Amino acid sequence: MDAPLALIVIMALVALATALGFMVRARTVRAAAGCGGDEYQLVVEGAEVTLVQLSSPVCSACVVMRRVATELVAADPTVAHREIDVVDEPDVARRHSVYSTPTTLVLDRDGHVRSRLIGAVKPADVSAAVEAARKELVHA
Amino acid sequence: MSAATPGDTAEKPVGIDPRGPRFGASITSVLLLIVVLLGLTEPLGGDLAARATQPAALLLTVLVALFAWGAFAGIQKHPYGALYRRLVAPRLAPPTEREHPAPPTFAQLVGLLVTATGLVLHLLGVPGALVVAASAAFVAAFLNAVFAYCLGCQLYVLLVRAGIIRSSTSRA
Numbered sequence: 001m002d003a004p005l006a007l008i009v010i011m012a013l014v015a016l017a018t019a020l021g022f023m024v025r026a027r028t029v030r031a032a033a034g035c036g037g038d039e040y041q042l043v044v045e046g047a048e049v050t051l052v053q054l055s056s057p058v059c060s061a062c063v064v065m066r067r068v069a070t071e072l073v074a075a076d077p078t079v080a081h082r083e084i085d086v087v088d089e090p091d092v093a094r095r096h097s098v099y100s101t102p103t104t105l106v107l108d109r110d111g112h113v114r115s116r117l118i119g120a121v122k123p124a125d126v127s128a129a130v131e132a133a134r135k136e137l138v139h140a
Numbered sequence: 141m142s143a144a145t146p147g148d149t150a151e152k153p154v155g156i157d158p159r160g161p162r163f164g165a166s167i168t169s170v171l172l173l174i175v176v177l178l179g180l181t182e183p184l185g186g187d188l189a190a191r192a193t194q195p196a197a198l199l200l201t202v203l204v205a206l207f208a209w210g211a212f213a214g215i216q217k218h219p220y221g222a223l224y225r226r227l228v229a230p231r232l233a234p235p236t237e238r239e240h241p242a243p244p245t246f247a248q249l250v251g252l253l254v255t256a257t258g259l260v261l262h263l264l265g266v267p268g269a270l271v272v273a274a275s276a277a278f279v280a281a282f283l284n285a286v287f288a289y290c291l292g293c294q295l296y297v298l299l300v301r302a303g304i305i306r307s308s309t310s311r312a
Binding site: 001002003005006007009010013014016017018020021022024025028056057058059060063064067086087090100101 | 158173176177180181236237238239240242243275278279282283286287289294296297300301
C-alpha cells in the first residue's frame, strides 16, 4: 500500500475510534426510565426522594457520583442517598437490569423506581430526575 | 460495608490518579497508530528475520514489552506512570478522585494479549495480522485516552462480578 492511501486508512481508523467513543459515552452516562418495579424497603424514612446508588468496589465513576449525590443531599434535606455494593447485594442490581456501576435508582416516597441514572450523571440531570420524582405519579 | 463510613478505605487517599493511565494510553495510542501506518506501507517480509526486523514489527515489540511491564509489575510501576508522576502530575491540580490500580493493570494484560497475538502471527507470516491487532489495540487505547473509557477495565469489572477472577481489593 502506498503512503497516501495508508494515511487515509489511519485517518479513517481515528474517525472510527472517535465515533465509537461518542457512542460509548451516550450509552454509559444517561438517564433512563425506571424498570423492574418498586423497592419500598429501600426508601429512606421521611425522604421525599431516595437516591439508591449501586456501586462496585473498583469504580472511579462511583466516587464521582457519590460526591454529586452527597452535595445534593447536603443542599436539600428532603432528598436521601444510600449506596449498595453490587458484589455484597447483587439482588437489587439483578432486579433492575443493572449492567454497569454506578447506576442510581431514583425512588419516590412510595418506593416506585421513577428513573435510573446510569454512570456519573451531571448534577443538573440528577436534580431534574429528583424533581420529576417529586411529582405525583400519573396513572394512565 | 458502607462506602460512606468514615475511616473506610475508600476515604483514605489510596489508589492511583486515574489521569496517569490515560496519559500512558495517549502515548500508546500514538505509537500504535505509527505501527499501523508502517505496517500498511511495508510488504510482508519474505522470511522470519525480515519480518522481525521491519520497523513496524520492532515498534510493536517495544509496545508488547511495555504492556507486559504494566501487566506483570502493575500499572503503578509502568515507565509511563513514572513519567506522569515526575513531569505531568506536578503541573496539574491534585486528583479529585482516585481509582483502584487493579482494573488498569488488567487492561494492560488485555493489551498485551492483543498485541502479542498480532506480533506472533505476523512473525509466522500471517498477512494483515500486525495491522489488525495494532488497530484493535489503538481503538482501545484511544477510547481510554480521549474518552476516559477503559475497555479492559470494564472487562475486569464484569469478570470479577461473574466470579471468574477474584478481586484483589481488600474488603473490610
